[in-house]
Amino acid sequence: xxxxxxxxxxxxxxxxxxxxxxxxxxxxxxxxxxxxxxxxxxxxxxxxxxxxxxxxxxxxxxxxxxxxxxxxxxxxxxxxxxxxxxxxxxxxxxxxxxxxxxxxxxxxxxxxxxxxxxxxxxxxxxxxxxxxxxxxxxxxxxxxxxxxxxxxxxxxxxxxxxxxxxxxxxxxxxxxxxxxxxxxxxxxxxxxxxxxxxxxxxxxxxxxxxxxxxxxxxxxxxxxxxxxxxxxxxxxxxxxxxxxxxxxxxxxxxxxxxxxxxxxxxxxxxxxxxxxxxxxxxxxxxxxxxxxxxxxxxxxxxxxxxxxxxxxxxxxxxxxxxxxxxxxxxxxxxxxxxxxxxxxxxxxxxxxxxxxxxxxxxxxxxxxxxxxxxxxxxxxxxxxxxxxxxxxxxxxxxxxxxxxxxxxxxxxxxxxxxxxxxxxxx
Amino acid sequence: xxxxxxxxxxxxxxxxxxxxxxxxxxxxxxxxxxxxxxxxxxxxxxxxxxxxxxxxxxxxxxxxxxxxxxxxxxxxxxxxxxxxxxxxxxxxxxxxxxxxxxxxxxxxxxxxxxxxxxxxxxxxxxxxxxxxxxxxxxxxxxxxxxxxxxxxxxxxxxxxxxxxxxxxxxxxxxxxxxxxxxxxxxxxxxxxxxxxxxxxxxxxxxxxxxxxxxxxxxxxxxxxxxxxxxxxxxxxxxxxxxxxxxxxxxxxxxxxxxxxxxxxxxxxxxxxxxxxxxxxx
Numbered sequence: 116x117x118x119x120x121x122x123x124x125x126x127x128x129x130x131x132x133x134x135x136x137x138x139x140x141x142x143x144x145x146x147x148x149x150x151x152x153x154x155x156x157x158x159x160x161x162x163x164x165x166x167x168x169x170x171x172x173x174x175x176x177x178x179x180x181x182x183x184x185x186x187x188x189x190x191x192x193x194x195x196x197x198x199x200x201x202x203x204x205x206x207x208x209x210x211x212x213x214x215x216x217x218x219x220x221x222x223x224x225x226x227x228x229x230x231x232x233x234x235x236x237x238x239x240x241x242x243x244x245x246x247x248x249x250x251x252x253x254x255x256x257x258x259x260x261x262x263x264x265x266x267x268x269x270x271x272x273x274x275x276x277x278x279x280x281x282x283x284x285x286x287x288x289x290x291x292x293x294x295x296x297x298x299x300x301x302x303x304x305x306x307x308x309x310x311x312x313x314x315x316x317x318x319x320x321x322x323x324x325x326x327x328x329x330x331x332x333x334x335x336x337x338x339x340x341x342x343x344x345x346x347x348x349x350x351x352x353x354x355x356x357x358x359x360x361x362x363x364x365x366x367x368x369x370x371x372x373x374x375x376x377x378x379x380x381x382x383x384x385x386x387x388x389x390x391x392x393x394x395x396x397x398x399x400x401x402x403x404x405x406x407x408x409x410x411x412x413x414x415x416x417x418x419x420x421x422x423x424x425x426x427x428x429x430x431x432x433x434x435x436x437x438x439x440x441x442x443x444x445x446x447x448x449x450x451x452x453x454x455x456x457x458x459x460x461x462x463x464x465x466x467x468x469x470x471x472x473x474x475x476x477x478x479x480x481x482x483x484x485x486x487x488x489x490x491x492x493x494x495x496x497x498x499x500x501x502x503x504x505x506x507x508x509x510x511x512x513x514x515x516x517x518x519x520x521x522x523x524x525x526x527x528x529x530x531x532x533x534x535x536x537x538x539x540x541x
Numbered sequence: 542x543x544x545x546x547x548x549x550x551x552x553x554x555x556x557x558x559x560x561x562x563x564x565x566x567x568x569x570x571x572x573x574x575x576x577x578x579x580x581x582x583x584x585x586x587x588x589x590x591x592x593x594x595x596x597x598x599x600x601x602x603x604x605x606x607x608x609x610x611x612x613x614x615x616x617x618x619x620x621x622x623x624x625x626x627x628x629x630x631x632x633x634x635x636x637x638x639x640x641x642x643x644x645x646x647x648x649x650x651x652x653x654x655x656x657x658x659x660x661x662x663x664x665x666x667x668x669x670x671x672x673x674x675x676x677x678x679x680x681x682x683x684x685x686x687x688x689x690x691x692x693x694x695x696x697x698x699x700x701x702x703x704x705x706x707x708x709x710x711x712x713x714x715x716x717x718x719x720x721x722x723x724x725x726x727x728x729x730x731x732x733x734x735x736x737x738x739x740x741x742x743x744x745x746x747x748x749x750x751x752x753x754x755x756x757x758x759x760x761x762x763x764x765x766x767x768x769x770x771x772x773x774x775x776x777x778x779x780x781x782x783x784x785x786x787x788x789x790x791x792x793x794x795x796x797x798x799x800x801x802x803x804x805x806x807x808x809x810x811x812x813x814x815x816x817x818x819x820x821x822x
Contacts, residue, residue: 156646190822195815221815229815238675265673279811342810345656345666347679385664389681423681429688431681474613474789475691504619504645540646 149189149196157184157541164261164534167512172305172316177532178260179206184216194222207303216270229277236268237275237288239338239349241383241392243467244482245437247417248351248379248396250336250358251288254297259304259513259527261534269297283341290334290355293326295372298359307526310367314520314529323360324369332356346384351396353377361400362411373411374401389424406443414442429471437463461523462488476501484524491517491525509536585711588719589704591745592738594633597701599774600800602628604819607795611692614788620644621690624820628804634659637808638700641820648690652813652820661703670813677813686731693782693791698763717742733761744768744775760785771798 164178186199199217219233240249244267257266273290298321299306305316326332334355341348353376360370379396395418403411418440423433441447444459464487469480477500484493497511512533517525609621622644628637640653652670667680685697707723714720719740725731733752741748746768752761767779778795807817 156649158646195821223815229811231815236673236675238677265671268674277811284811340810347810383679385666388664388683390679392679423679425682425684428684433681474611475688476619501647503617507647538647 149191152191153187153189156186158538159183159541160536160538162262162534162536164532166529167531167533168529170305170316170529172301172314172318173303173530174207176207177303177530178262178534180204194220196220227279229275229279231275231277232273234270234272235275237271237273238268239286239351241347241381241394241421242419242437243421243423243433243435243465244484245419245435245463245465247394247419248338248349248353248377248381250334250353250355250375250377252294252296252358255299255359256297256303259299259530261511261513261532263536269294283339286336286338286340288334288336290336292329293332293334293356293372295323295325295356296358304527304530307521309521310363314526321360322369324364324371326356326372344384346382349381351377351379351381357400357412362402362408365410367410373403375399375412376401379417386422387424389422392419392421394419406441406446409447413444413447416440416442423467427470429475431467431469433465433467433469435463435465437465439463457522458488460488462486473500486523489517489522489525490519491515491522493524493527505540507538507540509538510534585709585721588711588740588745589709589721589723589738590633592721592740592747593701593704595744595746595775596777597636598629598632599776600629600772602626602802602804603798603800604802604804605795605798607793609690609692609694609794610792612790612792619691621692626804626807626817626819628808636700639808639812639817639820641816650816652816654808654813655700656808657700659703659705661706665700668810668813675814677810692793693761693784693787693789694763694793698782712737714742718748746775746777769798772800774800 160182162178162180162182164176166173166175166177169175181204183202184199185202186197188195188197190196197217197219198215200213200215203212203214205212215234217233217235219231219235221229221231223229237251238249240246242249246253251271252269254266254269258264271288271290271294272292273288273294275286275288277287278285301308301316301318301320305314306321307313308315308319308321311319335353336355337352339350355375356372357375358372360372361375362371362373363369364371376399377396378399379394381392381394383390383392385391395416398412398415398417400406400412400414402408403413406413417438419435419437421433421435423431426432439461441457441459464485465483466485467480467482469478471478477498479498480496482495486492492515494514495511496514497509499507499509501507510533512531514531515524515527516531517528519525520528604624604626607621607623607625611619611621613619622642624641624643626639626641630636636655636657636659638653638655638657640655642648642651642653650672652668654668654670656666658665664683665685667682669678669680670676671678682696685700685702686695688694689696689699706727707725710722710724712720712722719742721738721740722735723738724735725733728734732754734755734757736750736752738747739749740746746765748765750763751759754760761782761784763780763782765777765780767777769776769778776795776798778798780793782791782793784790802819804819805817807819
């Protein structure tokens with residue numbers, strides 16, 4: 116919270132300084148200033164959802180909130196400014212909250228360079244709801260309880276520097292203080308607790324020891340990319356930490372975020388009548404190079420191949436195959452408690468079906484994750500109806516099932532929920 | 542590890558900065574002077590060719606603000622507003638489009654980009670940028686005869702239908718109009734059996750297009766209802782589509798139209814993530 120206030124103060128202060136100095140300078144010219152260029156938008160939303168199964172560790176309400184998003188943007192000759200934030204009244208957690216989504220400045224100091232500094236949403240990579248080289252923070256809680264998909268991306272407090280050339284383009288994202296995922300803690304979603312060897316939730320909130328020293332516990336992510344005949348090639352590198360807890364401290368009392376380096380590549384472009392993509396990443400678990408530590412994540416090779424095609428009028432299908440391969444499985448197996456080691460490879464297949472109806476005002480979509488190795492499934496059906504240009508209704512569900520209580524999606528079985536929402540945009 | 546990592550990055554940075562200084566990165570788009578694919582030249586081909594250039598290829602590039610009003614059969618109105626930037630790679634051939642949405646608010650600041658290929662065998666390349674997720678998405682859309690942003694205009698009406706897809710016949714020449722009948726070479730790909738285009742003989746601007754179903758019944762019409770001369774280019778500033786089957790109608794108005802602007806190569810991922818001044822201001 117202190118960070119947020121600090122950041123807000125800096126942004127507001129700088130906006131103030133810039134606007135006042137430029138106001139004085141330019142008022143007579145064309146009265147172009149931050150205020151007169153200001154663009155004001157947002158939405159108001161009510162969202163409600165319930166669990167369809169009894170979960171003894173969580174409330175029956177999976178989501179019950181109202182949300183007001185304010186989106187302010189403006190510009191001066193040399194930069195664009197943006198502040199976007201949500202005020203939330205949350206009846207499940209019985210509290211009011213403020214989530215600053217963006218507060219950033221974008222500028223191009225040189226023709227070959229762009230700079231974006233401040234709180235921002237960052238995305239790259241080719242997967243559809245699968246991320247390999249995108250190591251920017253995700254909000255899995257929002258994703259599983261049925262908030263709009265935009266909330267899967269949590270904001271980063273970072274500086275993004277981009278260089279452009281005929282040779283290739285380069286993005287560097289520097290995050291001075293580690294931004295973890297908004298991971299499953301047990302507060303809203305029950306989960307498999309390996310310490311207790313059972314499902315747990317609000318009775319066993321996961322406590323973590325998060326790296327949080329400014330400029331020391333930092334993250335850096337790099338992408339080099341180039342478009343050749345509309346095939347998009349990219350190389351990636353990341354140095355930081357596992358974004359969700361990836362191990363336990365030696366006394367097994369707290370979850371930790373071990374060091375992580377990732378190296379990867381991707382390509383995306385036209386294949387036959389659709390779009391194909393390939394992506395892989397090598398996850399080097401830096402604190403456990405040899406896989407000796409049963410309490411820390413193993414190094415992994417992650418691979419994704421996908422294909423999307425229009426299969427009918429306003430009807431699109433997207434299929435992906437994804438695998439996580441543990442590099443030092445033998446060591447992991449030997450050092451894990453008996454019966455708790457996972458398979459060496461986790462296979463995952465996803466299918467997205469999207470159909471637009473009624474002049475594209477109704478969007479029906481179904482996204483399904485299915486893991487043949489974990490024997491679990493996660494389905495995300497959703498129908499969104501735009502009643503008018505401003506008003507939209509939505510119903511959807513998050514459905515989990517699986518054969519085992521400890522697998523990635525199987526552990527969330529009791530969190531299966533249905534939800535509905537109404538949103539007014541302005 | 543850390544040292545190697547930073548070393549690699551700094552090498553990359555210096556290489557790219559060097560390359561960027563060397564090659565002027567965002568150079569103005571050049572329009573190659575090469576001729577488009579030769580069409581068989583007889584009267585009707587000349588006519589459709591000229592009409593196609595008038596409707597879609599005026600100037601080497603263009604910018605406009607577009608407002609759409611979609612009225613369904615119940616009388617409910619929906620609005621779309623966007624800035625469109627166009628660059629012709631070659632006249633009558635490939636084009637690039639950049640569409641920056643202003644309305645409705647839920648799609649505000651989204652960007653839709655197309656690299657259009659005149660060769661009917663090659664699908665257009667399309668991208669969508671969603672700012673709330675900072676997501677650059679490739680769109681798999683091979684069917685060009687689907688609605689553009691939920692309006693009665695189809696993708697093909699906005700960016701043009703390749704002349705190579707139809708057989709053209711001049712059916713009538715009146716005092717003011719040429720009327721050309723167009724029969725698709727591959728009827729399975731489209732919902733019409735043929736369409737007619739009425740072309741103004743003075744300006745060579747298509748004034749009306751009428752689409753006929755398998756029973757020879759007209760079911761859809763696009764009309765140019767208002768023309769203006771802008772920078773010496775005759776420009777349709779208002780057109781209307783009426784769909785007789787769905788009883789729905791879309792009016793499209795163009796404002797702030799400018800041709801031959803100074804436009805750099807903004808049809809790239811860089812400008813999807815950071816919309817150019819030409820689109821935003």
